[in-house]
Amino acid sequence: xxxxxxxxxxxKASWVVAGAALCVLMMxxxxxxxxxxxxxxxxxxxxxxxxIPALASSLAWLGSGIGGIMMGRIADRIGTRWTVAFGSLMIxxxxxxxxxxPPWPLWIGHGLFIGFIGxxxxxxPLYIYVSRWFDKRxxxxxxxxxxxxxxxxxxxxxxxEYAIATFGWRExxxxxxxxxxxxxxxxxxxxxGTAPEVIHPTLKxxxxxxxxxVLGLPPNVVFVTICAASIMCCIPMxxxxxxxxxxCSDLGISRSTxxxxxxxxxxxxxxxxxxxxxxxxxxxxxxxxxIGSLWQCGAMIAFLLTQSETGLFTVSAAFGLGFSGIIPxxxxxxxxxxxxxxxxxxxxxVLLFTALGMASGGWMAGLLYDHFGYYAPAFAVGIGANLxxxxxxxxxxxxxxxxxxxxxxx
Numbered sequence: 144x145x146x147x148x149x150x151x152x153x154x155k156a157s158w159v160v161a162g163a164a165l166c167v168l169m170m171x172x173x174x175x176x177x178x179x180x181x182x183x184x185x186x187x188x189x190x191x192x193x194x195i196p197a198l199a200s201s202l203a204w205l206g207s208g209i210g211g212i213m214m215g216r217i218a219d220r221i222g223t224r225w226t227v228a229f230g231s232l233m234i235x236x237x238x239x240x241x242x243x244x245p246p247w248p249l250w251i252g253h254g255l256f257i258g259f260i261g262x263x264x265x266x267x268p269l270y271i272y273v274s275r276w277f278d279k280r281x282x283x284x285x286x287x288x289x290x291x292x293x294x295x296x297x298x299x300x301x302x303x304e305y306a307i308a309t310f311g312w313r314e315x316x317x318x319x320x321x322x323x324x325x326x327x328x329x330x331x332x333x334x335x336g337t338a339p340e341v342i343h344p345t346l347k348x349x350x351x352x353x354x355x356x357v358l359g360l361p362p363n364v365v366f367v368t369i370c371a372a373s374i375m376c377c378i379p380m381x382x383x384x385x386x387x388x389x390x391c392s393d394l395g396i397s398r399s400t401x402x403x404x405x406x407x408x409x410x411x412x413x414x415x416x417x418x419x420x421x422x423x424x425x426x427x428x429x430x431x432x433x434i435g436s437l438w439q440c441g442a443m444i445a446f447l448l449t450q451s452e453t454g455l456f457t458v459s460a461a462f463g464l465g466f467s468g469i470i471p472x473x474x475x476x477x478x479x480x481x482x483x484x485x486x487x488x489x490x491x492x493v494l495l496f497t498a499l500g501m502a503s504g505g506w507m508a509g510l511l512y513d514h515f516g517y518y519a520p521a522f523a524v525g526i527g528a529n530l531x532x533x534x535x536x537x538x539x540x541x542x543x544x545x546x547x548x549x550x551x552x553x
Contacts, residue, residue: 152339157276161284163334164269167227168291170327171265173299174234174257174319175203178241178249180303180402181312182389185245193389195246197509199253200385201502206258208491208498211267215491218268224335230264231327235320237261242313265327267491270474274486275340281478282428285471286420293416293467296384296409304388304402340483357480358542365480366489368535370496373473375532376436377500378507379443379525380466382518383408385505387459390518396452404459411463419468428476429543431468433536438465440529447522470497504528 178185178200185196218226237256241249269288277284306315357365383390387408391401423431442462449458477489508521 152276152278153280154339157284157339160276160334161273161287163330164273164288165291165294167231167265167327167330168269168288169294169298170323171231171234171262171295172292173295174238174261174316174323175200175253176296176299177238177303177307177312177316177319178203178253179385179405180300180388180398181307181315182386183392183398184307184312185249189245192513193386194506194509194513196249197385198506199241199245199249201381201506202250202254203258203262203502204381204498204505205502206254206260206498207262207266208495208502210259210263211491211494211498212488214263215267215271215487218264218272219487222335222337223268223272224331226264226268227331227335228328230261231323231331232261233257233264234261235323238316238320238323242316267494270494271486271490272335272338274474274478274490275338275483278340280424282423282431282471282475283417283420285474286416286423286468289471289474290413290416290467293409293412293463297406297413300388300402300405300409301399304399308399358539358546360542362481365539366492368539369473369476370493372432372532372535372539373493373496374500374503375528375535376432376439376466376469377497378504378528379439379522380469381501381504382443382508382521382525383446383459383462386508386512386518386521391452391455393517394450394455396455400452404456407456408459408463411460412467415464416467416471420471423468423472423475427543428472428474428479429536429540431472432476433533433540435465435467435469435472436529436532436536439469440526440533441465443522443526443529447519447526470494473497500528 178196182193182196186193189195214226214230233256237252237258237260239252240256241252244250244252270285273284273288274281303315306318355362384405387405388398388401391404392398396404419431419435439462442458442465445458445461449455473493474490477493478486481489504525507524508518511521511524512518
């Protein structure tokens with residue numbers, strides 16, 4: 144049955160599903176923050192090498208991106224509820240395996256189980272699934288569910304800091320593994336049924352017909368450009384998130400204060416992401432990426448110039464305000480530029496490249512710290528990557544405006 148142009152697939156049920164997805168993502172991404180808070184504790188068991196726990200976090204990001212392409216297609220076949228339930232179980236197993244390390248059990252637990260099988264079965268499938276419940280306020284919905292990462296970062300670090308100080312990082316991982324299964328699996332089975340958006344198969348072009356163009360270019364040229372941009376913006380995005388607690392400790396600021404500072408950064412990101420979602424519904428995905436990336440770059444520069452506790456709290460909040468709208472804006476841009484039938488592979492592929500950027504940035508910061516003994520070189524590399532992102536996205540936004548202006552003129 145065809146929908147009339149004035150009708151909408153959105154309903155109260157759409158927002159209930161989005162809220163359930165937010166809760167699932169908050170719990171699932173909470174697992175990775177244990178390693179960020181316990182970075183120095185874990186490093187102390189391997190002669191102080193921070194690159195080892197940093198690599199574990201990076202492998203979780205990278206694994207979630209690589210596995211997301213496969214899990215996005217599997218979710219289309221068997222249903223999102225089953226990939227999410229399976230993914231939460233794998234995260235729990237990954238946390239249990241990680242307690243046997245470091246280094247190798249920590250890397251395998253995070254990279255293979257938490258990332259490649261666990262988060263991959265949850266993150267990309269939920270982006271695709273929730274986008275199919277909305278048509279008018281899709282940007283706001285994507286901003287809401289993608290805030291699960293930052294809501295996890297705002298809520299869990301102080302809890303983890305207390306638990307690690309009281310019981311140890313291994314015990315904290317084991318208790319969280321149990322909590323993950325108890326909460327996420329029932330939510331997945333109860334709320335993630337069939338989405339209302341009907342996906343029509345893509346028609347094959349007639350012989351001799353030119354393929355549809357995007358922004359006046361071949362579709363895959365635009366897509367590859369977006370993928371490259373997503374790596375560049377996520378390299379600096381991951382650095383403060385993964386190393387802020389350790390960075391504060393190096394400056395003589397207590398770990399508990401550093402954990403609160405991380406919560407401020409990610410709590411600000413959660414709140415501002417809802418604002419970015421409303422903005423992206425008005426100005427579009429690419430323009431939102433450009434503004435958020437420019438803001439993020441300014442905050443990264445401020446991290447290089449600030450060392451006081453008050454100043455770092457301020458910069459952390461500013462960083463959260465800036466970067467928070469970028470990832471869902473990429474997903475929105477894909478839904479604006481490409482057919483719905485291509486969402487199941489284009490969205491996970493871009494999320495793979497964002498995960499590659501997050502993984503590279505977090506690991507690179509640990510590696511550069513081990514070499515130089517301080518974080519300034521790592522942050523400088525992050526700023527350089529951010530500037531490349533601004534050049535790429537700026538060119539796409541300029542082309543989009545030029546293309547729209549010409550379309551109106553014609």
